[in-house]
Amino acid sequence: MRLKGGDPFVFGRGSEEAQVLREHKIPFEVVPGVTSAVAVPAYCGIPVTHRGIAPSFHVITGHRKNGEPAEMDYAAMVREGGTLIFLMGVTSAEHICQELIRSGMDKDTPAALLERGTTAGQRKVISTVERLWEDGKKAGIKPPAIIAVGEVCSLSDTCGWLEEKPLFGQKVLVTRPRRRSSGMAGRLREAGAEVVELPSAEPKLVQDKEEVQDLRETVSQIGRFQWAVFTSPSGVELFFEFMKQEKLDLRLLMGLRFAVIGEGTRRALQSYGLFADYMPERYYARDLGKGLAETLLEEAQGKRPETALLLRARKASDALTEELLKAGISFEEKTLYDTVLPDASPQAERVKELLKKQDFSFVTFTSASTVEGFLNLLNPDAEELSGFTAVCIGEETRRAEETRRAASAAGMKTIVSDKPSMDSMAECMERFAAR
Known part of the structure; x- marks a missing residue:
């Protein structure tokens, strides 16, 4: 697999690679992508075509193999009158603009330099063909950037949308376990953030043979319980993974109720x-314990309350069991999974480089173990950690405080979300970014 940005056959040299593969009789497939020639202007509010303004667009390379400006028929481009998109042309921007004017283009034609399009570092300079090079130089525009020339550039403010998102310009590192990170990443991208995922703790089913056997026996006799209690999405997913692994029939769950x-x-x-x-109104283990106990006692009407099976992580909060014990509720607690800190990650080196550049605005932590895993994977120094804000999930006071302390002890600035949810963490970042 060869991954490329944009489209492999639009200045991506994909066809050259295909020729070599064919020469060596290696089968291949091509998966088309969205070229940056269209995507970057769109993210900057510039449509490459617009009725009555630009009936066509042309994509041109900005330089040759040796880095010199490409030789082109500028007069033909000017005559066509469509939108001109120059890729890899920042270093040749002055030459390109001069040649366009020399070939008859109105010097006041709108033009744009679009830097790091679609990322948190996206910037745009909207100018004219005559002033584009000077304005871009003043703004410090550097590669990777593309040049857009044509009347459509004047639509940038009207059609711009990314800059209005609450987390535009923010790069966020998400450290949630891999199986849970996509929802958080999607929520942040929707708010305009650029997201990098680095799972720094992973939930894994218990591996010890005796624990596995004990858990299997309990689940195979789950009918002796009336309730099953889950405190995380990972717990639910791993429970059904365990049932499948142990070939336990789902019909065992018939009649069981879930909290x-x-x-x-x-x-x-x-x-x-x-x-x-x-499900309690407040998403805290203590509230679950209190509410479930009240429900069971109310339903019992003076008789013996129903029993519950708690399927949780090894290092789960004591708040739930404390409330059940206080109310005299009969229950069993079984360790379903451990939170494992990974030794390595394919993303770690890239993240280290970004940390050195202090490229992150926020890093998310949902437990003290994700902080520990993050530090183990990256071994960052204090200066690298001082460049961003750690966003800690607001769960139970104790858990949130443990997470905050772990992050603070490592030298990070910290903020805590109001509620124990991904939406609340995202809203917390939005408020902080707006200050």
């Missing part, structure tokens, strides 16, 4: 065709 914390856990359960019977 969960939070919308994420509820949705995870629902994805298996099961619906939560109880």
